Amino acid sequence: MTPAAGSEAYRTPVRPDPTAFTIMPRRHYGRWLATALILLAIGGIVRAFALGQIEWSVVGQFLTAPAILFGLVNTIIMAIAAMALGITLGVLFAVMVMSPNPVLHYSAKGYIWFFRGTPLILQLLLWFNLALVFPTLGIPGLFEFRTVDVITPFMATLLGLGINQGAYTAEVVRAGILSVDQGQTEAAQSIGMARPTIMRRIVLPQAMRVIIPPVGNEFISMVKLTSLASVIQFSEILRNAQTIYFANGRVIELLIVAAIWYIAVVSVMSFGQHFLERRFSRGQANRGRGQ
Amino acid sequence: MSLDPRQSAQTLLSARKVTKTFGSLTALDAVDLDVTRGEVLCIIGPSGSGKSTLLRCLNQIERFDRGAIWIDEELVGYRQDGDTLYELDDRAIARQRLACGMVFQRFNLFNHMTALQNVMEGPVTVLKRPRQEVRQEAIALLQRVGLSDKHDAYPAQLSGGQQQRVAIARALAMKPKLMLFDEPTSALDPELVGEVLTVMRDLAASGMTMIVVTHELGFAREVADRVIFMDGGRIVETGAPDQVLGEPSEQRTRDFIAAVLS
Numbered sequence: 001m002t003p004a005a006g007s008e009a010y011r012t013p014v015r016p017d018p019t020a021f022t023i024m025p026r027r028h029y030g031r032w033l034a035t036a037l038i039l040l041a042i043g044g045i046v047r048a049f050a051l052g053q054i055e056w057s058v059v060g061q062f063l064t065a066p067a068i069l070f071g072l073v074n075t076i077i078m079a080i081a082a083m084a085l086g087i088t089l090g091v092l093f094a095v096m097v098m099s100p101n102p103v104l105h106y107s108a109k110g111y112i113w114f115f116r117g118t119p120l121i122l123q124l125l126l127w128f129n130l131a132l133v134f135p136t137l138g139i140p141g142l143f144e145f146r147t148v149d150v151i152t153p154f155m156a157t158l159l160g161l162g163i164n165q166g167a168y169t170a171e172v173v174r175a176g177i178l179s180v181d182q183g184q185t186e187a188a189q190s191i192g193m194a195r196p197t198i199m200r201r202i203v204l205p206q207a208m209r210v211i212i213p214p215v216g217n218e219f220i221s222m223v224k225l226t227s228l229a230s231v232i233q234f235s236e237i238l239r240n241a242q243t244i245y246f247a248n249g250r251v252i253e254l255l256i257v258a259a260i261w262y263i264a265v266v267s268v269m270s271f272g273q274h275f276l277e278r279r280f281s282r283g284q285a286n287r288g289r290g291q
Numbered sequence: 292m293s294l295d296p297r298q299s300a301q302t303l304l305s306a307r308k309v310t311k312t313f314g315s316l317t318a319l320d321a322v323d324l325d326v327t328r329g330e331v332l333c334i335i336g337p338s339g340s341g342k343s344t345l346l347r348c349l350n351q352i353e354r355f356d357r358g359a360i361w362i363d364e365e366l367v368g369y370r371q372d373g374d375t376l377y378e379l380d381d382r383a384i385a386r387q388r389l390a391c392g393m394v395f396q397r398f399n400l401f402n403h404m405t406a407l408q409n410v411m412e413g414p415v416t417v418l419k420r421p422r423q424e425v426r427q428e429a430i431a432l433l434q435r436v437g438l439s440d441k442h443d444a445y446p447a448q449l450s451g452g453q454q455q456r457v458a459i460a461r462a463l464a465m466k467p468k469l470m471l472f473d474e475p476t477s478a479l480d481p482e483l484v485g486e487v488l489t490v491m492r493d494l495a496a497s498g499m500t501m502i503v504v505t506h507e508l509g510f511a512r513e514v515a516d517r518v519i520f521m522d523g524g525r526i527v528e529t530g531a532p533d534q535v536l537g538e539p540s541e542q543r544t545r546d547f548i549a550a551v552l553s
Contacts, residue, residue: 186352187399187458190392191413191465194385201416205403282403282445 058253062244063260071240072261078157078236079223079265085162086222087215090169095199097174108170115167121228124160127151128232157229165222172214176207208280216273220266227258237261303328303469303500304349309358311344311524318344319355320524326469331501333511333532336521337547342504343396345521346471349502350391351384362390363468389417392462396474398454400446406433406457407442413465425464432460436490452483456490463494470494472503508551512536520544 062068096108115123130137131147138144151159180203188198230239241254304326311319318341326332334342347353349360351368360367367387369376379387400409410429414420433439436456446454455475462470472491476484488510495501495514505511511518511532518535520528520543528541539545 181399183395183397183399184401187393187395187401187461189352189385189388190350190395191461192385192389192417193413194382197416201412202401206401280403 053252054256055250055253058250059256059260062241062250062254062257065244067240067244068237068257068261071235071237072265074234075223075226075236075261076265078154078161078226078229078234079219081158082161082165082226083219083222085158086165086169086218089163089166090173091204093166093170094173094177097170098177112167112170115164120160120164120225121231123164124156124228124232127156127160128153130156153229153232153234156232157226157234161222161225161229165218168218169215172211172218173207176209176211177203179210180206205280209277212273212276212280216269216276219273220269223265223269224262227262301327303330303363304502305361306345306349307359309345309348309355309360311341311348311353311355317524319348321358322524322526324519324526326500326502329498329500330516331495331503331514332517332519333515334502334504334519334521335506335508335511335535335547335551336519336527340521341524342521343473344524346393346473346502346504350388350393350471352393362387365390385417389465390467391469391471392465392467393471394455394458394462394473394475396477398446398451398458398478400454400458400461402446405443405445406438406449406460409446409457410460410464413461418465429460429464432463433457435463435493436460437486450483451479452486455479455487459487459490459494469500469502472501472505474504474506476505476507506551508536508548520547522547 093108093111096104097112099105099108128151130151134147136144137147137150184202184206185198188202193201226234226236227238229236230242233239235243237258241258245251245254302325304324306322306324308321308323309319310317310321320341322341322345324345334345336342344353348355349362349367354368359369365387366376368379368384370379370383371377400406401412404412407426407429410432411422411425414425414428415422430439430442433442436459438453438456438460441449441453441457444453446457449457459475475491476487479487484507488507491501491503491510492514503511503515513532515532517529518532519526520535520539520541522543528535528539528544534540535544536548539548
């Protein structure tokens with residue numbers, strides 16, 4: 001409070017010179033304790049694996065075995081193909097769900113309902129055994145194939161993983177589209193853009209910023225989900241590792257080989273996701289991790 | 292007013308009995324309006340009076356329930372065959388929207404594009420014109436709105452006034468017959484209002500037909516050829532700026548102007 005006019009003159013209070021102080025940083029005792037406990041735990045785990053019944057030389061030997069590398073390539077190809085199918089279907093069904101046309105809306109809702117409502121492994125088995133229901137595929141009179149010729153393990157896996165993924169990606173894409181302000185659409189309309197162009201040029205590019213982190217996450221899941229296809233004889237990395245350990249009995253060593261490759265692929269992808277996110281955050285104020 | 296709107300060469304826009312309801316609320320109540328070529332028309336009125344809705348109906352961003360609008364002798368939103376009107380499809384409506392440029396209260400620049408890309412987007416993507424030619428025009432337009440040094444800036448890096456000037460350039464790039472402004476300065480900090488009004492003043496002086504929904508009574512008095520006061524979805528009063536703003540004949544207009552100036 002400053003004194004009222006007419007009272008005695010205001011005197012500046014006397015304070016010590018702040019430059020004379022020494023500042024002691026705060027001690028983080030909790031951090032030291034946590035560090036010690038975690039180092040202890042890591043040490044224990046490393047020791048257990050070093051002393052356990054694991055032939056590390058076998059791991060090294062099979063890490064680059066042709067059957068394993070072949071499985072690795074199949075895993076990568078399948079993850080990319082299934083994800084491409086999933087994203088395509090996801091965008092398509094997201095746009096359909098948001099359509100004012102009730103037929104499109106409810107058929108897309110039904111698709112999402114069915115494929116999110118059943119286990120993926122069951123869907124894979126259904127696709128693989130499609131020949132039991134439909135011995136032939138095609139349009140009668142025009143062309144026909146025997147189902148067993150078309151639905152190879154590769155096709156069954158691609159359809160199973162891709163169509164299931166589409167149901168999840170549709171919801172992610174829908175959230176992304178909803179995140180774009182309605183004013184963007186109005187502005188695009190005002191310069192004469194038709195609906196499909198608005199979606200492609202204005203809304204989807206901005207929705208990507210919201211869509212990419214979860215889709216990147218799902219892509220990483222997809223790499224690992226391909227291992228489910230081992231039950232329908234698709235020779236991806238896990239199935240090939242199993243085939244080898246059925247023969248030589250080195251179960252843990254070959255599972256470790258597969259684990260190393262999964263981690264390697266996922267690490268490379270996480271790196272790629274980071275760059276994609278940067279690309280699509282153009283024009284946005286810097287967001288993300290606080291300092 | 293008894294003249295058939297499609298027979299007057301001087302008339303660019305006619306609206307007859309345009310009505311729009313949102314649920315139980317009547318946003319537009321049988322609005323009649325004529326705008327001649329080169330005219331600058333300012334629409335004033337309290338919020339909720341229907342002035343923005345009218346503007347949005349003119350450009351088919353909003354659908355109207357009844358009535359008809361003609362822009363440059365073309366019926367808006369419908370194809371006419373005798374006394375039957377057929378609703379136009381999305382593409383035909385998009386083509387009709389090319390007649391009007393629109394400037395929004397919240398700017399609505401495309402956030403993922405630079406200022407120059409925003410201005411070029413319409414001519415390149417919609418009109419399919421050659422990129423190099425469009426680029427030259429876009430550069431000239433940005434210069435016209437005083438933003439020659441901001442070609443590569445994204446909207447987030449521009450002030451509100453700069454964004455609104457880019458938005459005006461973006462609308463002009465489509466060479467519209469008519470410019471619609473929906474409260475173009477209402478979202479701006481007070482010190483940025485002037486730069487946008489300056490651009491609009493120049494545009495009016497160049498002979499552009501403009502419909503401006505605004506609360507800037509000073510601008511309306513100085514630039515408008517005619518001022519309309521709307522309230523409750525109806526046009527309450529229309530006339531020369533000095534008359535409507537200076538000596539309004541309706542009590543509601545007087546009350547509104549007194550409230551804005553106080």
